[in-house]
Amino acid sequence: MNARSTAIRAHHALAAAGQSDLVWGHAAVRDPSGDGVWIKAPGWGFEEVDEERMQLVSFDGEVLRGEGTPHKEVHIHLEILRRHPDLHCSVHTHAEAAVAFAALGVPLLPLSHDGALFGGADVPRFTLTGGLVTDPALGSALAETLGDAPAALMPKHGLVAAGPTAGAAVMHAVLLDRACRVQLTAMAAGPVRVHSDAAEAAAKRAECWPAAQLDAGWRYLLRKDA
Secondary structure (H helix, E strand, C coil): CCHHHHHHHHHHHHHHCCCCECCECEEEEECCCCCEEEEECCCCCHHHCCHHHEEEEECCCCEEECCCCCCCCHHHHHHHHHHCCCCCEEEEECCHHHHHHHCCCCCCCCCCCHHHHHCCCCCCECCCCCCCCCCHHHHHHHHHHHCCCCEEEECCCEEEEEECCHHHHHHHHHHHHHHHHHHHHHHHHCCCCCCCCHHHHHHHHHHHCCHHHHHHHHHHHHHHHC
16 A cells, blocks of 8 residues: 555544544655655545545655645654654644643553553653644654654644554554543542553553554554444
């Protein structure tokens, strides 16, 4: 499957996972030519994306194929994928549970399998701005914050995730949002008293989220979209 088709499927999977925000948010897939990334054109919802609504955007931010101007926040993806040549896909959404949880300013705990994604370490947070990431400098700073983590929170904004495959990137976004939702639910009922320690969380990350399990979740989302 080519990079454009993979990017279309990534957007559809995010829609199936409930991470749509009208026409905002996007996923990007690295083109194997090295010319840039495939990303949806502005103004379309995740579930509306098709071949005619995709753009190939160069690492200089120019539209090489497709219609219109690129997303204002294309630099999120250009800088993450520029910084990490081993990554194939990046995701940015405004997932509601992630936005709500980030506003609390508390550590993300491994309360569930989803929360073990970070191996017992807190999720990175990009705090340089709560506004749009509209230039390479902000994109680079966000990429630095993400580092080698599977995903990061963007307080007052949303989340970013990445992976060596489109499926991994999408699932990292989904798992972060689910982990935030579980902790919000627990905290609404009272103090959190039980969660995995760092050793158990690290073991659960290895056991629950190897590439094969991430791929299984991705394929479920694709079937759900079909």
